[in-house]
Amino acid sequence: MTAENRTADQTSTNLGILVGYDGSELAARALEYGATEATRRSAALTVVAAYTVPAMIYPNIASMPEENEEQVSLRAVEKLLGEAAGLLRDHVGRVSYRADRGDAAGVLKDLSAHARTVVVGARGRGGFMGRILGSVSTALPAHSHCPTIVVPGHRSEADDAPVVVAVDGSDAGRLAMFTAAEVASSRNAALNIICVLPAGEEWLYWYPELELSAEVSDRRKKQLEEALEAEVAAVAQQFPDLQVEAEVPIGDPTEILVEAAATAQLTVLGSRGRGAVRSALLGSVSRGVLHRADGPIMVVPS
Incomplete structure (x- = not known):
């Protein structure tokens, strides 16, 4: 040859x-x-x-x-x-x-x-x-x-496992979402959209003057859930046969996405999002998940 x-x-x-x-x-x-x-x-x-x-x-x-x-x-x-x-x-x-x-x-x-x-x-x-x-x-x-x-080389993907995508309200996250929807559709797989709400402790570390409470977190979580409903509707309009679920977990974004990747057949991330250094070529969350995840990771350039 x-x-x-x-x-x-x-x-x-x-x-x-x-x-x-x-x-x-x-x-x-x-x-x-x-x-x-x-x-x-x-x-x-x-x-x-x-x-x-x-x-x-x-x-x-x-x-x-x-x-x-x-x-x-x-x-x-x-x-x-x-x-x-x-x-x-x-x-x-x-x-x-x-x-x-x-x-x-x-x-x-x-x-x-x-x-x-x-x-x-x-x-x-x-x-x-x-x-x-x-x-x-x-x-x-x-x-x-x-x-x-x-x-990775140490795990096989189950055909009935979902495709997971992380969104954060950024344009990069939305592009990753529609890319993930296309991939999930080609695989006849469900799509799970995750928008992680960082725990209050993370904000207090950088901004100790903030007054965070369970009420504030619940209100912000509800706002994100409402925003995700609109995103789910947008995906459903373009991919009407695709099963789509959305969730807003609270915690460390990298940890939550690494855990999700362990059971997903593919986890999709944007190359960068709403981080403090938005000009970074690969965001800290995407980089962290890429280094630690057990399952296949797709990074979508913005």
Whole structure:
């Protein structure tokens, strides 16, 4: 098998579901997940492996290898893509394979402009996701042009589990909500919309002069529930066959969403919301859930 080596602007306009593959166990899990997602959404599947060429200095011609470093790297990547093709031998949809030179996160970021969704494993061999839940865990979801799904390797998702989405009244949260609704509809799954009301203790830590009471919390909770009713109605209008539920739990947003992700088939987050530093590329809640959740997480760029 020969891998295609192209730049992003030479690709077709739609790479469909884009999966980063580096031969690791979790990359294989991401490949399986991406193939299923492509089938659900009747989308093309693109598998990409990245490679870099080290800068070498040779003291003389005699010390130069017969085959240059780029050829060696490309051959190794083509072997990886051959392994991926073997794993996808039963996939009935359209699949394309490509080898792109460059840093893994940068390759994925550039190609995401031509994809519907990017799927990666939570960790890998140091190529695509060796740094995920490290630097790439924030770099890729924060910079991707399309939604990114990070897939763990230690849990299978129940088909009857809901898709969970977190909203906070921000535009990013609303975009995540409608993206989650589309995904839930494609999976014939229920959608659970969660808007977390932070506990009063968190506010008092930063603003000790505030006078918070159970009455104030109850009033704010009711306001959020009323706002969520309008959001549920908006989703139902666009997805009339979708089962939608909404809740306003009180507590730490990260803790509550990590708990929800443990039983959801997918948890959807906006890349940033109403945090104090709204310009941050990946909000603290999204980052915290991404690092700690046991289930698949989708981050939707704003």
